[in-house]
Amino acid sequence: MVIVRATRSKVHRCHHPRSVTHDASQSTHVIHVCVRSRPKIPLPNKVTMTSEKTPQVIINPVHSTQSTSLRSDLQKYRISPEFEDQSVITVNSSKLTEAKMFYSNSNGLGITREYHRDSNKKKKEKQKKIFISISIAIGIVLLVSSILIPVLLLLPRTKTTYPEAKLRWNSTGITVAGITGLSGVANNCLNTPMSVAIDRLNTLYIADYTCYRIQRWLRDATSGTTVAGNLNCTAGSILTGLTLPTHILLDSDDNMYITDYSSSKILFWPNNATIGRIIAGTGVIGNAGNELFTPFGLTRDSDTGTLYIADTGNHRIMRYLYNATSGTVVAGGNGPGLNSSQLHSPSSVYYESFSDSLIIVNFNLNNVVRWKIGDSRWKLITGTVNGTMGSTSALLSSPVGMTVDPMGNIYVADLNNHRIQFFLSDEANGTTIAGVSTVSGSDTTHLTTPYGVALDNQLNLYVVDTGNHRIQKFLRY
Numbered sequence: 001m002v003i004v005r006a007t008r009s010k011v012h013r014c015h016h017p018r019s020v021t022h023d024a025s026q027s028t029h030v031i032h033v034c035v036r037s038r039p040k041i042p043l044p045n046k047v048t049m050t051s052e053k054t055p056q057v058i059i060n061p062v063h064s065t066q067s068t069s070l071r072s073d074l075q076k077y078r079i080s081p082e083f084e085d086q087s088v089i090t091v092n093s094s095k096l097t098e099a100k101m102f103y104s105n106s107n108g109l110g111i112t113r114e115y116h117r118d119s120n121k122k123k124k125e126k127q128k129k130i131f132i133s134i135s136i137a138i139g140i141v142l143l144v145s146s147i148l149i150p151v152l153l154l155l156p157r158t159k160t161t162y163p164e165a166k167l168r169w170n171s172t173g174i175t176v177a178g179i180t181g182l183s184g185v186a187n188n189c190l191n192t193p194m195s196v197a198i199d200r201l202n203t204l205y206i207a208d209y210t211c212y213r214i215q216r217w218l219r220d221a222t223s224g225t226t227v228a229g230n231l232n233c234t235a236g237s238i239l240t241g242l243t244l245p246t247h248i249l250l251d252s253d254d255n256m257y258i259t260d261y262s263s264s265k266i267l268f269w270p271n272n273a274t275i276g277r278i279i280a281g282t283g284v285i286g287n288a289g290n291e292l293f294t295p296f297g298l299t300r301d302s303d304t305g306t307l308y309i310a311d312t313g314n315h316r317i318m319r320y321l322y323n324a325t326s327g328t329v330v331a332g333g334n335g336p337g338l339n340s341s342q343l344h345s346p347s348s349v350y351y352e353s354f355s356d357s358l359i360i361v362n363f364n365l366n367n368v369v370r371w372k373i374g375d376s377r378w379k380l381i382t383g384t385v386n387g388t389m390g391s392t393s394a395l396l397s398s399p400v401g402m403t404v405d406p407m408g409n410i411y412v413a414d415l416n417n418h419r420i421q422f423f424l425s426d427e428a429n430g431t432t433i434a435g436v437s438t439v440s441g442s443d444t445t446h447l448t449t450p451y452g453v454a455l456d457n458q459l460n461l462y463v464v465d466t467g468n469h470r471i472q473k474f475l476r477y
Helices: 064-075 108-154
Strands: 002-006 029-033 047-049 057-059 085-091 096-102 174-178 193-198 204-208 213-217 225-229 245-250 256-260 265-269 277-281 298-300 307-311 316-320 328-332 346-352 357-362 367-372 379-382 399-404 410-414 419-423 431-435 452-455 461-465 470-474
Touching: 174 193, 174 204, 174 213, 193 452, 193 461, 193 470, 204 245, 204 256, 213 245, 225 256, 225 265, 245 298, 256 298, 277 307, 277 316, 298 346, 307 346, 307 357, 316 346, 328 357, 357 399, 367 399, 379 410, 399 452, 410 452, 410 461, 431 461, 431 470
Parallel strands: 002 029, 193 245, 346 399
Antiparallel strands: 002 085, 047 057, 085 096, 174 470, 193 204, 204 213, 213 225, 245 256, 256 265, 265 277, 298 307, 307 316, 316 328, 346 357, 357 367, 367 379, 399 410, 410 419, 419 431, 452 461, 461 470
16 A cells, blocks of 8 residues: 655645555555645556656555665655645555645644743733733832822922022123113103113113103113103002102013002002002001001012012011912011111012022111021121121121022112122122222212112123112123
């Protein structure tokens, strides 16, 4: 009997039985040849097998004594199987049968399925481990967050650290508003200006004291425009007018907060509005919680909208919460005096957010002090505790206006010394950066009784040169 093992093509499958008759006395031989399936043809005594890759081979049945040599002869024509399944055609004395089997005796498909089962199992185990790791990581993050967030909220706000800047200014000033030595009603003149505020476009807002108005002066302009108060430089007691404005403050929308000294009130004046409204004081002098007495300076916490007012005549600093109708004393309020629990005619105040404290200019004590919110006493920054007047680097003479830069350095308008003093943060000795100490004048290097000082976003210095009716700009370089 001859068993012909033939590789089946995936393209041309053939499962038709072929009848082959041989002598039953012949031995059985197994011949392995890879062939492509042909159309259905009855098998003769000679089996012809062809392949696209091999020449045609004629195979005759042989006896068992020739089996080994025949297998060797045909081995060189064997083509490695390229498909998973094969057909086995068995020829014996009675019939021809066909059965399917796997290459290499085999359970190849079973091995393949087992491989994929193992791969899927490993993949699932890997995904499970990843999921567990991610869950643990998220749990740790949530745990740490639940601990750190309350701690961070309880920590005091820290001071922002800025890159070291060169803080030096040209000693020669440039007149950017007003006419030197000339006061007047015209829009190109100022009349005893007291303070200046600067917006993000370097537009100036000037409190023109004895002209009872706020002048807006665009950058590089030669004249200003009245944006609050009467146009003809007359005082007004109603909400369209002002009476001796001493300080102006801007918020991020260029709305104005104006200290109206003579009427003892603070006005909120919306940008481009023609009328203001009272937000502190009543317009009547007094010392109650909702009253003021000749307020001069003003500062604001931009985060909360809280106002801090230098209530000069009452020797105290008042705090007005946003939209409040009455204030609270947060510094002074114990009458004028030299004691550290007292203030004496405070003329300027600045709120320092990172330390939650107020920097206060004591006009009649010739010093600058720090008063932390909640404390009952001040700490000296510069000047003396007993109010000594002087012109040295550590003394002042009737200081009025003041501002603070982002690094905590302090700039003070030293009125009677005709100069601007610069104090590095936590330093008691200052440096004159504008004007000539104790010498008044109207040229580009001198000042006469300066009341106010301000900085733009480049730290250029603006000085309200009150006695010369002008605003001087000193460039930083």
